[in-house]
Amino acid sequence: MTVLPGAGRVAMVTGASRGIGEATAHRLSQDGHRVVLVARDRDALGKVADALPGPSLVVPADVTDQTQVEAAFAAAESEWETVDILVVNAGTATASALVDTTDEEWQRVLDLNLTAPFRCVRRALPAMTEQGWGRVVVVASVVAKRGESMVSAYTASKHGVLGLVRSAASEVARTGVTVNAVCPGYVDTPMTDQSVAAISARTGRSEEEAVQLLARRQPIGRLIRPDEVADTVSLLVGNGAINGQGINVDGGAVQS
Secondary structure, eight states: OOOOOOTTTTTEETTTSSSSHHHHHHHHHHOOOEEEEEEHHHHHHHHHHHOOOOOOEEOOOOOTTTTOOOOOOOOHHHHHHHOOOEEEEEOOOOOOOOOOOOOHHHHHHHIIIHHHHHHHHHHHHHHHHHHHHHHEEEOOOOSSSSOTTTTHHHHHHHHHHHHHHHHOOOHHTTTTTTEEEEOOOOOHHHHHHHHHHHHHHHHOOOOOHHHHHHHSTTTTTBOOOHHHHHHHHHHHHHOOOOOOOEESSSTTOOOO
């Protein structure tokens, strides 16, 4: 196993029970980090933990609840003293025209995709800056950089979280801490399965046709794999010169 700079640290991954979070937990464990797995489903987290090559800690929590966010960090610190790496991955999506988006739908998306990352980053940074080393990676989206129809709440939340990343990165740039985002296109995950089902229901296309529709939005002609996103997270953890960036993992859909 190749040990990367900063290896052997404690990494917390939210939304770790499936998809990008699960793949990221595996990659960070392979890189030699101890991994704190955070999500609502204890049983699913247990299965992820059992498959990791290195030490892990299962911490069931709903990150939209500030009390549970604090409890998750406290559990990690009680077990391993610190959280050196924070990967904020938990998120949700919804599809509806802007004029049909309810206040409740809007608020639910912002609570998980924007407010929860803010609270997690706010909680993590003081210890990182005090010790002079830390890595924060937020999983955003290519729609953090462009508008897209039928997902106004999701797009707004991802634009917001990229702004959070950039501001935080500027504040901590001289402390040894970096804050970045990864911006995937459509990834082969359960969240995309939900998008496929919604497209199928709305358009009358088969789910196979809906998958191909999303695949064609990436110039490489396929969905992004979760491990490709996880590889990018690993890069950002290992490289202290990348800061305040939103790294696209989208097959060239947004060139920036």
